[in-house]
Amino acid sequence: MKFSFIRLGAVLHKELREYRRSPFIVLTMAVLPLVFLIEPLITIFRIGPSVAASTADRAVSGTFLVLLIAPALLPAVIAAYSVVGEREQGTLEPLLTTPLRREELLLGKAIGVVVPAVGLAYVVFAVVQVCARLFASNTYVVSALGQGSHILAEILFAPLLAGWSIWVGIGISARASDVRVAQQLGTLSSIPPLAVVALVSFDVFTPSVTLAVVFALILLVADVILFRVVSALFDRERLITGASAQRAPSAGGQVPPAGTVRRIPRIGGSDDG
Amino acid sequence: MEADTTTAARGEPPSGKPPALVVDHLTKRFGDRTAFEDVSFSVAQGEVFGFLGPNGAGKTTTVRTLGTLIAPTSGSASVAGIPLTMDNGPEIRQHIAIMPENPGLYRRLTVTENLQLFAGLYEQRNATVRIGEALEAVNLTARARDLCGSLSKGLRQRVGLARALLNDPAVMFLDEPTSGLDPVATREVNDLIVGLRQRGVTVFLTTHRLEEAERLCDRVAFLNTTLRLVGRPDELRERLFSRSLTVETLTPLAAPDDVFNSAVGVESWRPEGASSYVLSVTDPRNVAPQVTRALVAAGADVVSISESRHSLEDVYLQLINDDPEASPR
Numbered sequence: 326m327k328f329s330f331i332r333l334g335a336v337l338h339k340e341l342r343e344y345r346r347s348p349f350i351v352l353t354m355a356v357l358p359l360v361f362l363i364e365p366l367i368t369i370f371r372i373g374p375s376v377a378a379s380t381a382d383r384a385v386s387g388t389f390l391v392l393l394i395a396p397a398l399l400p401a402v403i404a405a406y407s408v409v410g411e412r413e414q415g416t417l418e419p420l421l422t423t424p425l426r427r428e429e430l431l432l433g434k435a436i437g438v439v440v441p442a443v444g445l446a447y448v449v450f451a452v453v454q455v456c457a458r459l460f461a462s463n464t465y466v467v468s469a470l471g472q473g474s475h476i477l478a479e480i481l482f483a484p485l486l487a488g489w490s491i492w493v494g495i496g497i498s499a500r501a502s503d504v505r506v507a508q509q510l511g512t513l514s515s516i517p518p519l520a521v522v523a524l525v526s527f528d529v530f531t532p533s534v535t536l537a538v539v540f541a542l543i544l545l546v547a548d549v550i551l552f553r554v555v556s557a558l559f560d561r562e563r564l565i566t567g568a569s570a571q572r573a574p575s576a577g578g579q580v581p582p583a584g585t586v587r588r589i590p591r592i593g594g595s596d597d598g
Numbered sequence: 599m600e601a602d603t604t605t606a607a608r609g610e611p612p613s614g615k616p617p618a619l620v621v622d623h624l625t626k627r628f629g630d631r632t633a634f635e636d637v638s639f640s641v642a643q644g645e646v647f648g649f650l651g652p653n654g655a656g657k658t659t660t661v662r663t664l665g666t667l668i669a670p671t672s673g674s675a676s677v678a679g680i681p682l683t684m685d686n687g688p689e690i691r692q693h694i695a696i697m698p699e700n701p702g703l704y705r706r707l708t709v710t711e712n713l714q715l716f717a718g719l720y721e722q723r724n725a726t727v728r729i730g731e732a733l734e735a736v737n738l739t740a741r742a743r744d745l746c747g748s749l750s751k752g753l754r755q756r757v758g759l760a761r762a763l764l765n766d767p768a769v770m771f772l773d774e775p776t777s778g779l780d781p782v783a784t785r786e787v788n789d790l791i792v793g794l795r796q797r798g799v800t801v802f803l804t805t806h807r808l809e810e811a812e813r814l815c816d817r818v819a820f821l822n823t824t825l826r827l828v829g830r831p832d833e834l835r836e837r838l839f840s841r842s843l844t845v846e847t848l849t850p851l852a853a854p855d856d857v858f859n860s861a862v863g864v865e866s867w868r869p870e871g872a873s874s875y876v877l878s879v880t881d882p883r884n885v886a887p888q889v890t891r892a893l894v895a896a897g898a899d900v901v902s903i904s905e906s907r908h909s910l911e912d913v914y915l916q917l918i919n920d921d922p923e924a925s926p927r
Contacts, residue, residue, distance in 0.1 A: 326688040335718025339704070339711075346706035415702040419761070422665055422696040423719040424688040562668040566628065566659075 332425050336433025344441065354399065358445045361395040365453050369470075372463045385469040390523055392453065392479060396446035397486040397515040400438040404494025405511025407434045408564070409501045418565055427559040431552070435491045439484060442491075446483040478537045485544035490515040492551035499559045502567070616679055618643045618769050618800035619664065624673035626656070626663055633659040636673070637825045641802060641817075643768075646795050648815035649804040650914065655822045657804040658699070661771045664802070665696045678768040692720065695767035699774040701758025705747030709738060709757050712746055713764060720765040732760040736790060752783025759790055769800045776807060788814060812910040820917055827917060835908045842906040843877045843886055844870070848899035851875075857896045861888040876906065 344350050365388040372381050411417040420430065457470050469475070493514035494507075501507035521540065524530055619641035626633040634656030641647040649657050662668045664677050666687035675682040678693040703712050710729060717725035733739045736756040741749065746757060755775060762770055772791070776784040784807075791814050794801050805811050811818050812831045820826040827834060850873045851857055858867045858877060863885035865878045879885040882905040893900050 326692065329721060331721045332719050335715050338718070339707070339715045342711060343704065343706055414705070415698075415700045416704055417702070418667070418698050419696075419702040419716075419758075420719070421667055422691060422694075422698075423716060424692040424721075425719050426688060565662060565667050 326424055326426075328426065329424075329429060332423075333429045333433045333436075336425070336430055337437050340434060340437030341440070344437075350403065353402070354441055354445065357399055358395050358449045361391055362449045362452055365391050366456055369453070369457050369461050369463075369466055372461070372466050374462045374464070376463055378465050381463055381465045382469060385466055385475075388453070388470070389475060389478065390519075392446070392450055393482050393486055394519060395449060396442050396483040397490050397519050398512070399445065399490075400442040400487050401490040401494050401511040401515040402508050403438050403442075404435070404491040405498050405501075405507040405509075406504055407438070407495050408498035408559070409504050409507045410498070412564060413504055421561055421565065427561070428556055431495060431556060431559060434495060435488075435552075438491050438494075439487050442487045443484045446487070447480075450479050450483075474534045474537060477534065478541075481537065481541040482544070485541055485548060486515075486519070488548035489517075489544060489551065492548060492555050496551065496555040496558050499555060499564070615643050617641060618645070618679075619647075619675070619677055619802065621664070621675045622673055624660075624663065624675055625671045626659055626668065627671045632823055634821060635824050637821065638673075639819055639825060639828050641769075641800060643800055644795070644798045645816045646791065646801040646803060646814055648811035648818035649802060649821060650806075650808065650811055650818055650910075651821040657821055658773055660821065661696060661773050661802065661804060665694060665771055666690050667696075692765065693767060694769045694771065695762035695765060696771040697755075697758045697762045697773065697775060699777050701754050701761070703746040703749075703754055703757055703761075706745065708743050708745055709733070709749075709760075710742045712757060713761055716761050717764050722764060728764055729760075732763040735763055735793065736760045737786075750783070752779050752786065755779065755783065755787055756790070759787070767799065769802060770794060771802045771804075773804050774806065775803070776805065776810060784810070808909065808911040808914055818910065820914065827913075831910050831913070834910070834913045841879055841882050843879055843882050843889060843903060844906050845875045845877060845889060845893070845903050846901040847873045847875075847893065848901055849873055851893075851896065851898055853896070857892050857898070858889070860895075861885060861892045863888065873901075 344354075368384050368388055368391075372384055408417070411420065454470060457467050461467050490511070494511035497510045497514065498507045501510070530536055617640040619639075621637055621639050624637045625635045627635075637656075637660065649660065651657050659668070663670050664675060664682065666677075666682065666684065669684055670682070677690050680686050680690050680693065682690065704715070707715075710733075713729045713732065714725060717728055722728045730739070733742055736759050738753070738756050738760060741753065746754060749757065759772075759775070762772075775791070776787050779787065788810060791801060791803065795814075803811070803815060815831065817828065817830050818834070819828040854867065854869070854875060858864045858875070863880045865880065867875050867877045870876050877885075877889065879889075886903055886905070890900065890903055893903075
């Protein structure tokens with residue numbers, strides 16, 4: 326049986342329905358971007374018209390860092406819940422009894438997290454851009470925010486950073502036995518790519534379109550590798566029983582026909598039927 | 599190492615039809631622990647097959663193995679005519695349905711939404727129609743829009759059964775479907791299993807409820823890591839228990855030896871209480887009139903003569919008592 330987009334779509338649809346019905350998830354998804362919206366706006370509005378371009382540039386870089394934290398951090402907790410959470414509520418086994426392939430399940434869950442996370446990140450970015458144009462007093466800040474390279478970086482990095490967090494989170498979730506542990510580890514896992522973004526923001530690397538594209542490509546490759554690794558980590562047997570699969574070559578032997586009464590004698594015992 | 603064989607009429611597959619399940623020396627080990635070992639049996643199409651055994655006997659692991667959720671350590675099997683390999687997993691799972699002990703429904707989704715997910719996973723083209731039919735089959739149409747979290751355990755089991763019907767499975771594995779249900783809900787689930795049999799679905803039923811297995815199953819198997827016994831419930835009774843008559847008289851017989859030895863077909867007898875006797879006989883229907891005549895001739899006041907009946911529970915307990923390995927874990 327081949328990869329099925331219908332099955333993937335069924336998983337995705339279920340994931341989105343569950344979010345809608347879970348006030349806690351919706352609330353955390355809404356609150357976090359709000360925080361990441363307020364902080365950049367305050368930073369931008371505090372830069373006066375006479376502030377030097379270099380200072381403004383540093384502030385803009387910091388703003389982009391904050392804006393990229395949301396898509397990296399937001400999906401980590403939800404992704405870390407995805408498999409171990411299903412296992413805890415007893416819904417994983419019925420799912421695994423269907424023809425669903427692990428790639429379909431994992432991609433369905435990943436897309437289910439990436440869509441709202443990246444969507445919210447783009448909305449926050451758009452709101453910052455609009456507010457800056459309407460209310461910022463420093464013209465350099467407005468032009469720096471609107472630079473094509475910055476916009477490209479946001480568009481590229483938001484899904485790629487989210488992808489990293491999601492795959493690491495799902496990988497942890499597929500191996501963890503406790504939801505809390507999985508979520509804490511998932512949150513920590515979103516830090517490494519942000520460290521690279523921070524290095525750019527703090528001028529350790531000079532930001533450029535080339536650097537952005539190279540970094541984006543590295544993240545893309547990392548995301549693909551992570552997907553493969555997480556697929557390999559997804560062991561049905563371990564998830565169901567807590568033990569890894571141990572297989573051996575099949576043995577031959579006669580099979581009694583259906584409708585046969587067969588007393589299996591005990592080894593070393595008497596067949597006292 | 600004697601293997602007795604007897605044809606079980608109801609369990610026999612219709613001619614030309616391959617068995618729905620063939621299990622051949624299947625073994626599953628988790629490290630040093632053996633879940634089940636050297637298990638062989640086959641199940642005919644349309645048969646309701648009971649899988650019995652104490653806790654930890656390996657029943658659920660067997661279901662999970664046949665459902666391709668876990669890999670066997672050794673041995674082979676075919677499920678719905680498809681060889682049991684992990685590569686064939688998706689194809690096998692397309693043709694079977696497994697209802698675990700806990701139906702595992704998404705509590706924040708409605709009954710219909712739960713079924714929509716699984717209809718999608720089975721790539722059902724007419725999902726809406728199929729879901730409607732499944733809900734009707736389990737008499738849940740009126741609760742289609744209810745959140746699963748608001749349903750009683752019995753209703754959730756019914757949703758689980760509706761879900762299992764969605765792909766029109768060739769083999770349905772029901773793992774303790776009535777566990778924890780009250781008598782009314784148990785009866786409802788049992789009626790649904792009877793309905794499945796009438797539809798021609800092969801049902802593989804694991805259960806602790808022996809009276810349920812006796813009532814529903816064409817054949818039963820007793821597992822306790824290894825397979826102990828397979829057969830029709832009535833055949834198992836006959837195999838494990840000698841056929842007997844229970845005789846009750848108003849007062850104790852003066853010379854029971856003389857009375858019972860005069861009746862042809864009585865192999866032995868033992869007292870059971872003050873004026874009650876259990877006779878081991880060759881054929882209860884033919885021997886009973888002779889015993890009656892012998893009792894009357896001896897001047898005994900006969901209260902009752904009846905054939906001793908043994909339930910599947912007696913068979914189960916007999917196996918447990920017989921077998922030191924079969925004690926509950």
